[in-house]
Amino acid sequence: MSARAGELGGVRRLLLALLVDLAKDKNYVNFTGAHRRLHEFFWQLKTTPKYAPFVEDFLFDTNGNYPHAEQLDELLQELQLSGVLSRRNPTYRYNDIGISTNPSADEFKAALSSEQLAAYNEILHQFKETLGVRAT
Numbered sequence: 001m002s003a004r005a006g007e008l009g010g011v012r013r014l015l016l017a018l019l020v021d022l023a024k025d026k027n028y029v030n031f032t033g034a035h036r037r038l039h040e041f042f043w044q045l046k047t048t049p050k051y052a053p054f055v056e057d058f059l060f061d062t063n064g065n066y067p068h069a070e071q072l073d074e075l076l077q078e079l080q081l082s083g084v085l086s087r088r089n090p091t092y093r094y095n096d097i098g099i100s101t102n103p104s105a106d107e108f109k110a111a112l113s114s115e116q117l118a119a120y121n122e123i124l125h126q127f128k129e130t131l132g133v134r135a136t
Helices: 008-024 035-046 070-081 103-110 114-131
Strands: 028-032 094-097 132-134
Touching: 008 028, 008 070, 008 103, 008 114, 028 114, 035 070, 035 114, 114 132
Parallel strands: none
Antiparallel strands: 028 094, 028 132
C-alpha cells in the first residue's frame, strides 16, 4: 500500500482524507462522537482483508466490551487539538469537521493505485453511512 507502512502517518492520512471527503459532501453535517461505533468501524476495516492494509498500524485490544485501538483515540485527540475536529454541540454526540481541504489527504489519495482508490471509495461510503450525520 502506498501509505507508509509501520507508521501512523498512513492511518492519519486515511482519516484526514475520510474527514475531508465527508466535509465536502453537503448531505452530511458531521460524524458521530460515539466512541464504540468509531472503534467498531475501524475494527471492521482491520478484519476485512480488502481494507486491512489501510489500517494495518492500528493495534486493537479485543479483551474489553468492544475492540479498542489506543492509536485511534490519539489521532482523534490530535485532530481536536489542531482544530480539524471539534465538539461544539452541547451533547458532545457529534464531531464537527473544521476542514474541507487538506494537501496530505490529497497526496494520500493521489498515491493510491486504481484498485486501492476503489477500496478507499468503498471505505468512504461505509464511513458516511455508518458514522456520518446527515443534514436535515
